[in-house]
Amino acid sequence: MTEFPRHPEHAFVVGEIHSRPLPEFDSSRVVLHFAFMSEGGKSVASAVFAQLCRMRGETVPAAEMRYHSIPWGRGRLRWESHSEFTTFTFDAPAPRSFLGDLHDHPFAAGFMPPGSLISATRIEIRANTPANRKLLDKFDPESLAVNRLSDGKSLLATDFRQDPNGMTVFLLLESELGPAQIGAYAKMAIELETYRTLAMLGLPLARSLSQKLSNMEVDLSRLTAETKDASADESAELLAKINAMAAELESDAAASLFRFGASRAYGGIVQDRIKALGNDALAGNVTLGGYINRSLPPALRTCASVEDRQANLSRKLARVANLLRAKVDIEIESQNRNLLSSMNRRTQLQLRLQQTVEGLSVAAVSYYVVGLFYYLAQAFEKFLPAPLTPKMLAGLFVPVAILCIWLVVRRIRNHHSESAG
Incomplete structure (x- = not known):
């Protein structure tokens, strides 16, 4: 068959369904489940499980793995890594008495939790017999919840209260259930309690x-x-x-x-x-x-x-x-x-003042130039033809001087306006 190009995530999405296999449990089994928040990161939880593997002489899982299990005495320890929490699940033969002590389990005094505990669950799996049904009396009757499972012959019960070890206790009374069915119901109970507490956060x-x-x-x-x-x-x-x-x-x-x-x-x-x-x-x-x-x-x-x-x-x-x-x-x-209007008024006032000053300047300069011209005419009075006199020439020069000076001032003002524009 032709080899087709694969999507980069093809192997992941195909294999994800097998990443967390369903556990299988026999009757008369106890399951301990702990969920820890991953405040220190996933590497901390991985390191804790790796240390447990080395203690038992088992292979340490690869860094990218999110699920692994190892044998532990007469039971099995399962580790799972999730987005914000990590779980450790241990199953072993049930003790003779209900809620009896387990003597060989991973969570002894030397166990180093990878983060703060958010959920702890204990599931007692026992045969649905009249004697074992009396174990329901050990739960708080005010909060006792019981589900009939399968064909009604099996029961799952809890009161959602913690035992002296701080664990929520479930009792699974099975009748004619196979190991896979027992494992499925036990996993449901674990997930029900774990995700319930996480949802309440x-x-x-x-x-x-x-x-x-x-x-x-x-x-x-x-x-x-x-x-x-x-x-x-x-x-x-x-x-x-x-x-x-x-x-x-x-x-x-x-x-x-x-x-x-x-x-x-x-x-x-x-x-x-x-x-x-x-x-x-x-x-x-x-x-x-x-x-x-x-x-x-x-x-x-x-x-x-x-x-x-x-x-x-x-x-x-x-x-x-x-x-x-x-x-x-x-x-x-x-x-x-308002500011622009005020500035406009000031500009207009300045313009009028400037025009007034320019007018006065033209008059003053013209007066000065006519005076100079009069002195010049007096110096050349003997060359003037009759009947012209220096005063007559000065008088005739006045409009010429004013016009010339006004033109010069106007040209200078226009030049400055063009430079400013």
């Missing part, structure tokens, strides 16, 4: 931002009222305050963008797992999905509400800022017009 942030938004909305209402009668200087000051509020709002929105988006995504995964588990409840009990949906959807709606308020407040701030900016611009234009 947006709620504390939403609550803190909600109070801040309320304060900003009150401030905006007050500042908007002040814009009605504000002067130009006051409008500029109000505009500066509005811009500062807008900058703070955008900073908060940018900081919460990832958290709220992640909460929505995690919430969607939780709803998918709830749907997969079904809605078949044990008589007298609520399903896991029914119990989770008492708190998770309202929390996600709170996050969405804060996002909507941020967007709405941003639009309001932009509108008020535009109004103030227009008002300030109009005031500045009015001031500029």
Whole structure:
């Protein structure tokens, strides 16, 4: 067959479906699952798992791998790397007693967590027998949630409370389920608890931002009222305050963008797992999905509400800022017009003064030139034909002198005007 050119990501997208194989568990098994936030980066979590591999003499996974598992005693340790958290899952034979201690597991005193713990889950897998069904009595009856699985012969139960070790305990009572089915239901329970807690991370942030938004909305209402009668200087000051509020709002929105988006995504995964588990409840009990949906959807709606308020407040701030900016611009234009009008009046006054000075200058220079001409005529008086006298020549020279000097001054003024233009 012809070899076709491959997309650069072809190998990744084809192999991704196999990147996290579904675990298979037998009956009478216990599963411990821990999810840690990756505050230190993925390299820290990889280093922790690599150290565990070396401790057991196992091969360290390649740096680009996001899933790996190694045998650990009578069980198996699985490591998974996600976008913002890392998980460690360990399964082993269940102890004789419910919630009994495990003596050989990876999470002993020497275990170094790669980040802060966000979710810890313990799943006890046992046969659905009358004796084991009595284990349901060990859960808090006020928050006990039970799902019937498969054909109704298997049960998945939890009260979403933590045991003395801080782990949320699930009890999977299986009947005629194969290892793959048990593994699938155990994985659903793990993901339900892990993604439920991750989705709820947006709620504390939403609550803190909600109070801040309320304060900003009150401030905006007050500042908007002040814009009605504000002067130009006051409008500029109000505009500066509005811009500062807008900058703070955008900073908060940018900081919460990832958290709220992640909460929505995690919430969607939780709803998918709830749907997969079904809605078949044990008589007298609520399903896991029914119990989770008492708190998770309202929390996600709170996050969405804060996002909507941020967007709405941003639009309001932009509108008020535009109004103030227009008002300030109009005031500045009015001031500029007044300034230009004042400058025009001063220019006209200066022009008239200049013309007056030029007229006086022409008269003064003409008087001086005529005087010089009179002295010159007196010096050559004996050469003058009768009846001309020096005074008569000076009188005749006056209009000539004035015209010549005026022409010279006019030429100089025109030359300066052309140079300035």
